[in-house]
Amino acid sequence: MNEKFDIIRRNWNERTPIHAASDFYDVESFRSGKITLTDIEIEEIGSVTGKTLLHLQCHFGMDTMSWARLGADVTGVDISDVAIDLANELSDELGLSARFIRSNVYDLPEILAQQFDIVYTAIGALCWLPDMTAWAQIVARFLKPGGIFYILDGHPTSHIFESIPASDGSESLKPIHPYFPQPEGIYDAGGGCAYTGSDVIETPSYEWQHSMSEIVNAIIDAGLTIEKLNEFPVSGYRAHPQMTRHDDGWWRLDENHGTIPFLYSIKATK
Amino acid sequence: MDQRIEINRRNWNERTPIHVASDLYNVEGFKAGRITLSDIEIDELGSVAGKSLLHLQCHFGMDTMSWARLGAEATGVDLSDASIVVAQGLNDELGLGVRFIRSNIYDLPNVLQERFDVVYTALGALCWLPDLTMWAQIIARYLKRGGTFYMLDEHPTGRIFASVQNADGGYDLETENQYFPNPDGLLDDGERNSYTGSDTIKTPVYEWQHSMSEIVNALIGADLKIEYVHEYPYSFFQALPQMRKRIDGWWELDEYRGNIPFMLSIKASI
Numbered sequence: 001m002n003e004k005f006d007i008i009r010r011n012w013n014e015r016t017p018i019h020a021a022s023d024f025y026d027v028e029s030f031r032s033g034k035i036t037l038t039d040i041e042i043e044e045i046g047s048v049t050g051k052t053l054l055h056l057q058c059h060f061g062m063d064t065m066s067w068a069r070l071g072a073d074v075t076g077v078d079i080s081d082v083a084i085d086l087a088n089e090l091s092d093e094l095g096l097s098a099r100f101i102r103s104n105v106y107d108l109p110e111i112l113a114q115q116f117d118i119v120y121t122a123i124g125a126l127c128w129l130p131d132m133t134a135w136a137q138i139v140a141r142f143l144k145p146g147g148i149f150y151i152l153d154g155h156p157t158s159h160i161f162e163s164i165p166a167s168d169g170s171e172s173l174k175p176i177h178p179y180f181p182q183p184e185g186i187y188d189a190g191g192g193c194a195y196t197g198s199d200v201i202e203t204p205s206y207e208w209q210h211s212m213s214e215i216v217n218a219i220i221d222a223g224l225t226i227e228k229l230n231e232f233p234v235s236g237y238r239a240h241p242q243m244t245r246h247d248d249g250w251w252r253l254d255e256n257h258g259t260i261p262f263l264y265s266i267k268a269t270k
Numbered sequence: 271m272d273q274r275i276e277i278n279r280r281n282w283n284e285r286t287p288i289h290v291a292s293d294l295y296n297v298e299g300f301k302a303g304r305i306t307l308s309d310i311e312i313d314e315l316g317s318v319a320g321k322s323l324l325h326l327q328c329h330f331g332m333d334t335m336s337w338a339r340l341g342a343e344a345t346g347v348d349l350s351d352a353s354i355v356v357a358q359g360l361n362d363e364l365g366l367g368v369r370f371i372r373s374n375i376y377d378l379p380n381v382l383q384e385r386f387d388v389v390y391t392a393l394g395a396l397c398w399l400p401d402l403t404m405w406a407q408i409i410a411r412y413l414k415r416g417g418t419f420y421m422l423d424e425h426p427t428g429r430i431f432a433s434v435q436n437a438d439g440g441y442d443l444e445t446e447n448q449y450f451p452n453p454d455g456l457l458d459d460g461e462r463n464s465y466t467g468s469d470t471i472k473t474p475v476y477e478w479q480h481s482m483s484e485i486v487n488a489l490i491g492a493d494l495k496i497e498y499v500h501e502y503p504y505s506f507f508q509a510l511p512q513m514r515k516r517i518d519g520w521w522e523l524d525e526y527r528g529n530i531p532f533m534l535s536i537k538a539s540i
Contacts, residue, residue, distance in 0.1 A: 157427045173445040175529040213499040231483040258448045
């Protein structure tokens, strides 16, 4: 398993400068004060003023530092050395008080001992983790009693679909991929495009599918109480060629809108 | 009263004799002592010996009476007059000591006051209910402190697919129904086959789609604590024409097998 994490670490090291230079991440706007968080997250988490917040799988930290701009005392953790270096640079440059730690989520208790008011995870995170049971125990480990866990991520149902071109040129959504968890993971040999554009990522990677029940049960089994599960018919990126970006920034299927939940959020308390 | 529920009452009155005569329900097997419950329900709910059990939306009661055969003190409730008459007839004939009540579940507090160790609902129930917030409050109303709610029903993701006949005489799986709740319901004008075979049901019926989050949040909102959610890649009925019945009785797809959750179970306590 350590070898798989090392492969993922190297993959994210390669991705980081590509992402940082992309329109998708738009680092310049962040430098000039933009809050990179979505409306969904800001509304559902509520005020973070004066609260301690641990952001797991924070990439190069713009979301983490956005919570700092909203008043939280933040710590971000990521597996990628390059991403954490960039997060530290941005934090220093902008004078945002944020602590960044390079660590695999599962190894974090070896180097971080405190507990937080909020543990937070954002879009595109759980697919890089093999084990939900151990992950949820880490979440619980870092929450103060009464603390809040919040996640907004890609909906497991949305992961089953591929768009298949039909003979008339239209795109048809087919359930090509397994919905249910596959503990061994899916190996990506590399050579595909980054989700930010046409740049090729050469390093291989692993991904894991996690079903809704696997995620929910892991959280419950770690002793947390689920307060809210929400589902959304919108995506943060162009998951299918027939999606269009709306004024609110979310991508939607125009035909067949509402057939697929693309995002879910969970709020749970310890 | 919601006129749509009255329409559904008439639909289920028409369905009942057709279902009673069908191979799917196999009433003769039940009369000879068969337990009609699935292994999933029996395993997940556990021993019911000596427990009081309220079965909501019990149709003509074979599952309710099966719980009685397994030792529960069972009460079954259904909207359909014809179903409750058949249920009482079977109960009298077989001497199973079950109580049956004809009622819309939303109106049940007008006719039933006590509380139960177990509230149970199964296999094709939630799609006939317009309002899950009130449904969950009814469940909470009827549970004793420390009691268990258990449900096994269609998975909302399974319901987004439809089969369209192709030029080869086979079926293509299309992604076309709404995943998200439709409070107005969908009217089926009638003149469709029942799920038990080729008999035509003439009366119209309303159905409602309920998302995973709507179901979970309704239960949480009624102060139930979710213990687990389970998801299954097969169905209790031939939800799509290209499904094949397995030796163990569940229906599954050959193409796309494992990619779609067709059933979900939830256990919750209060």
